[in-house]
Amino acid sequence: MVETWKITLRVYRQxxxxxxxxxxxxxxVNPDEYVLDAVERAWAFHDRSICFRHACHHSTCGACxxxxxxxxxxxxxxPIREVTHNGxxxxxxxxxxxxxxxxxxxxxxxxxxxMEAVGARAVLPVTEAEIENPPSKWDxxxxxxxxxxxCLECGLCMSACPIMATTPAYLGxxxxxxxxxxxxxxxxxxxxxxxxxxxxxxxxxxFECTAVCPSFVDPGRRIMNxxxxxxxxxxxxxxxxx
Amino acid sequence: MSKPQVIIIGxxxxxxxxxxxxxxxxxxxxxxxxxxxxxxxxxxxxxLLHSGGRYAVKDKESAVECIDENMILRKIVPQVIEPNxxxxxxxxxxxxxxxxxxxxxxxxxxxxxxxxxxxQALKLEPNINPNxxxxxxxPDGTFDPLRLALAFAGTAKHHGAxxxxxxxxxxxxxxxxxNVEGIKALxxxxxxxxxxxADVVVNATGAWAGHITAMAGLDAPVKPTPGIxxxxxxxxxxxxxxxxxxxxxxxxxxxxxxxxxxxxxxFDAENVDYIxxxxxxxxxMLERGSELIPGIRSxxxxxxxxxxxxxxxxxxxxxxxxxxxxxDHKETHNVDxxxxxxxxxxxxxxxxxxxxxxxxxxxxxxxxxxxxxxTPLLSYRSYYTTPN
Amino acid sequence: xxxxxxxxxxxxxxxxxxxxGRQVGGWAFALSRVTAIGLTFYLFLHLYVLRLLALGPGHxxxxxxxxxxxxxxLGEWAVVAAVFLHGFNGIRIVLTSFGxxxxxxxxxxxxxxxxxxxxxxxxxxxxx
Numbered sequence: 045m046v047e048t049w050k051i052t053l054r055v056y057r058q059x060x061x062x063x064x065x066x067x068x069x070x071x072x073v074n075p076d077e078y079v080l081d082a083v084e085r086a087w088a089f090h091d092r093s094i095c096f097r098h099a100c101h102h103s104t105c106g107a108c109x110x111x112x113x114x115x116x117x118x119x120x121x122x123p124i125r126e127v128t129h130n131g132x133x134x135x136x137x138x139x140x141x142x143x144x145x146x147x148x149x150x151x152x153x154x155x156x157x158x159m160e161a162v163g164a165r166a167v168l169p170v171t172e173a174e175i176e177n178p179p180s181k182w183d184x185x186x187x188x189x190x191x192x193x194x195c196l197e198c199g200l201c202m203s204a205c206p207i208m209a210t211t212p213a214y215l216g217x218x219x220x221x222x223x224x225x226x227x228x229x230x231x232x233x234x235x236x237x238x239x240x241x242x243x244x245x246x247x248x249x250x251f252e253c254t255a256v257c258p259s260f261v262d263p264g265r266r267i268m269n270x271x272x273x274x275x276x277x278x279x280x281x282x283x284x285x286x
Numbered sequence: 287m288s289k290p291q292v293i294i295i296g297x298x299x300x301x302x303x304x305x306x307x308x309x310x311x312x313x314x315x316x317x318x319x320x321x322x323x324x325x326x327x328x329x330x331x332x333x334l335l336h337s338g339g340r341y342a343v344k345d346k347e348s349a350v351e352c353i354d355e356n357m358i359l360r361k362i363v364p365q366v367i368e369p370n371x372x373x374x375x376x377x378x379x380x381x382x383x384x385x386x387x388x389x390x391x392x393x394x395x396x397x398x399x400x401x402x403x404x405x406q407a408l409k410l411e412p413n414i415n416p417n418x419x420x421x422x423x424x425p426d427g428t429f430d431p432l433r434l435a436l437a438f439a440g441t442a443k444h445h446g447a448x449x450x451x452x453x454x455x456x457x458x459x460x461x462x463x464x465n466v467e468g469i470k471a472l473x474x475x476x477x478x479x480x481x482x483x484a485d486v487v488v489n490a491t492g493a494w495a496g497h498i499t500a501m502a503g504l505d506a507p508v509k510p511t512p513g514i515x516x517x518x519x520x521x522x523x524x525x526x527x528x529x530x531x532x533x534x535x536x537x538x539x540x541x542x543x544x545x546x547x548x549x550x551x552x553f554d555a556e557n558v559d560y561i562x563x564x565x566x567x568x569x570x571m572l573e574r575g576s577e578l579i580p581g582i583r584s585x586x587x588x589x590x591x592x593x594x595x596x597x598x599x600x601x602x603x604x605x606x607x608x609x610x611x612x613x614d615h616k617e618t619h620n621v622d623x624x625x626x627x628x629x630x631x632x633x634x635x636x637x638x639x640x641x642x643x644x645x646x647x648x649x650x651x652x653x654x655x656x657x658x659x660x661t662p663l664l665s666y667r668s669y670y671t672t673p674n
Numbered sequence: 675x676x677x678x679x680x681x682x683x684x685x686x687x688x689x690x691x692x693x694x695g696r697q698v699g700g701w702a703f704a705l706s707r708v709t710a711i712g713l714t715f716y717l718f719l720h721l722y723v724l725r726l727l728a729l730g731p732g733h734x735x736x737x738x739x740x741x742x743x744x745x746x747x748l749g750e751w752a753v754v755a756a757v758f759l760h761g762f763n764g765i766r767i768v769l770t771s772f773g774x775x776x777x778x779x780x781x782x783x784x785x786x787x788x789x790x791x792x793x794x795x796x797x798x799x800x801x802x
Contacts, residue, residue: 153670191541251779
């Protein structure tokens with residue numbers, strides 16, 4: 045028998061030139077289905093005016109990021125069981141630090157501009173993107189294989205970052221992680237972009253980005269490593285090796 | 287002389303590829319989408335860049351379309367593809383019996399394939415079923431659904447196309463004689479209705495094609511046919527793994543980022559807007575997926591989802607051809623100004639767009655040839671970085 | 675589209691001190707900031723007191739009377755606590771900035787805070 049819970053889905057509503065508010069929807073849900081399924085059902089059967097972004101439903105497109113009970117989640121892979129219980133409320137709000145288009149949908153424009161500015165790689169050799177539990181007998185010459193990079197450009201890290209909350213000028217976790225991923229020795233033109241007040245030095249180690257990343261990017265670690273790379277590049281310049 | 291105005295309803299694969307083609311041919315294109323890009327069937331595609339091997343035996347037309355478009359997409363939009371090829375593997379007698387017709391058909395459809403001994407297959411892919419009897423390599427691939435669409439949409443935007451998302455078509459504007467002149471749409475973000483006029487309205491809503499044609503009093507022969515996908519939390523393989531046999535349920539596993547996605551099933555559905563996941567089908571994917579990759583049995587599902595394919599023509603389920611159909615309703619029902627494109631599969635999006643744009647341009651007396659085969663697409667991020 | 679709502683803004687710095695919904699790193703971040711403000715306030719207070727003392731010996735006796743006040747005693751304890759909490763978390767930040775333990779920053783926080791609490795307890799006993 046499929047378990048059924050009764051929950052209140054509390055959805056953030058924001059239409060143009062109107063005050064924002066929350067709408068409550070009483071719903072019967074299977075706790076093993078995902079938060080996105082509940083939102084989609086609320087749209088399909090309760091209120092067709094709800095605006096939200098979603099595409100792949102399996103954590104590859106990065107479209108469905110929202111705050112679920114205040115915490116950034118990729119709603120397509122977040123089981124309802126994980127974030128609420130029978131009889132309780134499930135609150136969904138748009139990501140922080142992005143302009144709201146409507147309801148749960150935000151404008152990804154400024155964020156994608158930053159990712160483009162650092163030339164974030166969308167595909168890369170498999171050997172450059174680590175995989176947990178790799179099959180033990182893979183050929184070491186796996187670099188011929190290409191795979192989509194870990195970063196989904198979902199924006200959860202940008203929403204969770206406390207520094208990002210205070211200024212749009214800060215590059216942010218995902219762009220910095222993307223710069224680290226390419227390496228300053230390989231792409232020295234990135235040095236001036238990340239070595240500045242609003243670049244790698246603005247991070248104050250809250251590690252909220254790493255905590256909410258749904259895709260193994262660990263932006264916090266990458267930002268710290270990028271600092272090492274910046275110092276490395278500057279030393280090399282100093283000693284005439286760059 | 288102002289440019290010809292075209293409205294495209296639907297920003298799934300067909301809509302964005304058609305916008306790209308028409309924009310390149312000099313039309314002023316407006317795409318209207320009730321949600322955001324790919325929020326319908328297209329977003330939830332398996333993500334298989336088809337080599338056509340799956341269709342070679344029973345549906346050669348589809349198979350040739352696939353292999354041709356596969357090669358084109360690898361050239362024009364590599365940024366969204368894991369181009370690592372694929373395997374068809376035989377695990378039992380029934381599979382083995384299929385091999386001969388499979389080889390012949392692939393050759394007939396110019397799908398390059400190579401036969402591998404079990405030891406060779408296992409060396410390439412150590413995690414596939416160790417009881418593999420024979421394997422064939424074919425040029426499959428995996429793509430990112432949303433980013434494929436964004437690349438087309440961004441390039442279209444760069445050439446002047448406009449995208450109105452969260453804008454739902456409420457009715458078609460018609461002249462006195464029932465011909466379509468435009469649309470009336472509700473912008474769900476602002477709550478305001480707007481009227482847009484155009485020389486041609488393209489109905490690219492896929493599984494929802496009938497919903498739009500109904501607004502002109504017509505029906506479209508599209509049969510929404512959903513299927514399930516289960517994405518597991520480990521990659522297991524570098525290339526697509528297909529079951530060597532006639533197309534069936536759960537016979538494809540795709541690597542994508544750090545996941546392995548098993549698909550799919552095929553059944554009828556009435557309500558296309560929301561298709562609930564069926565537990566039995568999850569179990570079926572686990573069973574069938576584990577036959578191909580035993581490790582799946584101990585992996586955890588990361589995402590489970592359903593979406594409705596738009597299948598055209600008579601018959602039901604897997605027997606319907608997966609080709610696409612473009613209808614100029616002036617010819618079908620004497621209703622001018624409306625063209626419907628439906629059917630097809632993700633891999634053939636560019637070809638569907640070319641056919642549709644040919645039909646539209648013939649109606650508008652535009653003689654510019656299709657440029658999309660050779661035009662590399664801009665970065666998928668250009669959809670967001672190009673101002674509307 | 676309302677372009678101003680939900681956007682980054684400087685006054686959202688107040689959210690730094692209220693780590694609701696945050697995880698371990700976010701709480702450490704908030705703790706460092708709260709203790710930093712407390713210690714900065716203490717620094718100015720300390721300088722003010724020193725200035726008082728520079729004015730003459732009579733002021734020193736007045737100052738000693740003040741230090742008997744239980745609220746001041748609590749304040750002194752709070753300064754000690756803040757120094758160790760802020761300082762040990764600071765060491766954690768330095769380590770992670772050099773890539774040391776950066777994938778185990780949560781455990782580092784727990785470890786350093788336990789150490790800080792132990793040291794604070796020792797100081798508490800010695801002070802009172």
